[in-house]
Amino acid sequence: MASQPETSPYLMIRNAIISQELPPRAQLVESALAKKYNVSRTPIREALRRLETEGLVERYGSRMQVREYRPEEMLDLYEVRTFLEEAAAKTAALRHTDMDLMLIDRAHQAMVTLDFDAAMPAELAAANRTFHERIWAASHSAALLDLLDRILVHFIRYPGTTLSTRERWDRVLKEHEELLVAIRGRNAEEAGRIASAHMDEAKNIRIQMYIDAQEISHPRSP
Amino acid sequence: MASQPETSPYLMIRNAIISQELPPRAQLVESALAKKYNVSRTPIREALRRLETEGLVERYGSRMQVREYRPEEMLDLYEVRTFLEEAAAKTAALRHTDMDLMLIDRAHQAMVTLDFDAAMPAELAAANRTFHERIWAASHSAALLDLLDRILVHFIRYPGTTLSTRERWDRVLKEHEELLVAIRGRNAEEAGRIASAHMDEAKNIRIQMYIDAQEISHPRSP
DNA sequence: TCCGTAGAGAATGAATACAAGCCCGGCCTG
DNA sequence: CAGGCCGGGCTTGTATTCATTCTCTACGGA
Secondary structure, eight states, X not given: OOOOOOSOHHHXXXXXXXXXXXXTTOXXXXXXXXXXXXXXXXXXXXXXXXXXXXXXXXXXXXXXXXXXXXXXXXXXXXXXXXXXXXXXHHHHHHHOOHHHHHHHHHHHHHHHHSOTTTSOHHHHHHHHHHHHHHHHHHTTOHHHHHHHHHHHGGGGGSOSOSOOSHHHHHHHHHHHHHHHHHHHTTOHHHHHHHHHHHHHHHHHHHHHHHHHHHHHHSOSOO | OOOOOOXXXXXXXXXXXXXXXXXXXXXXXXXXXXXXXXSOHHHHHHHHHHHHHHTSEEEETTEEEEOOOOHHHHHHHHHHHHHHHHHHHHHHHHHOOHHHHHHHHHHHHHHHHSOTTTSOHHHHHHHHHHHHHHHHHHTTOHHHHHHHHHHHGGGGGSOSOXXXXXXXXXXXXXXXXXXXXXXXXXXXXXXXHHHHHHHHHHHHHXXXXXXXXXXXXXXXXX
């Protein structure tokens, strides 16, 4: 099976979790993983510990398994992310340099010129992610970046994107534009307000996606 | 030297860093630490990795050393903590249960009845910490608690407390009282505003403490 | 038939052994 | 004398072996 040690066990296990090859509640047995990835237990242990501190893996006693999210955790994650995005927008408004503005603007222009119909969903998501990343960077706060990294790890486990309709995409562009203007004008309160509302929308779409998924798997009326 | 394996190498190294026994930029050599704590390199490695993800230890190439904070990082940490405390207060206002309120109130009463002059600074700090922890708990957000844990790790490395004068202590009590009222009234915006202002004060005191320390070690006029 | 216990097996935790890379110092040459 | 190259030792990374704990199963007795 897997034989070339191209990447670290950490990344391989991480990818296996994200791709659901290792589904939630899957048992993570060191010796089995060691055999699968053709390394000894030592690097596997290290990878599992790291994944544990990231929160992708959980221990029950001494056994470890892939962490399973409950629906209400998704809500928590979105709410906390909303607070962090608000904080990043406020701080970016106060601390940004001209170079930061240029980078944010470029990311914004890249989104504007993207052809929604021709682009893959992953491309849309990546462009959107870049825009947000550049705002985080403009906050020049290592502590804030650290927390954002930590919280965003959990988002990669949710499939799909909240940018799937043209209507939503256009609204995102508009809100990004407003956010950019507020940051450029060093209007921290306004930037924070816009960022917060922006994330709230994403949260609501996510909730709707979840409800729809539930309806499909457990239809109320046949 | 250190011979009884009472606690984990992780905690022992951590304490050594906090107590400055291992000062900033101290080289962390696995074999040396293993010998010092009478364990093999394996648990030492594990401890170092964990401390690395916590941000207390940093790697330069493959070598590891105790992380050194620059003054502006302290500011970042306080600002981010302020955002998180604001978020926790807002969320606690919305989500608290009656039990949460009782616990917060008890922590508050414990602070009120503490005799400022008789108490040790560590006692004052601990009582204050408990009050804040109960508010975090009342947010019922695991994600928020996780981020608070992560950011607060860095605060333990700063010596002293911002509660050293009676005037400050009384003001803290007053603000806690207001915060408690806002949370009880489920007034999220007000609670967030109070918590934010409360942390801003602590930040400013911290900055003043830093300036004073600088003045002493590098006096401007002899 | 069900409960309790004992034992075997497997999993993690720790220690030791082995491999590879890096840095530093000394030596040699231009 | 200066600069570059080579070698040795130290440090981290990985593998392997040993110890301990925990669970699951099977058997025996009430």
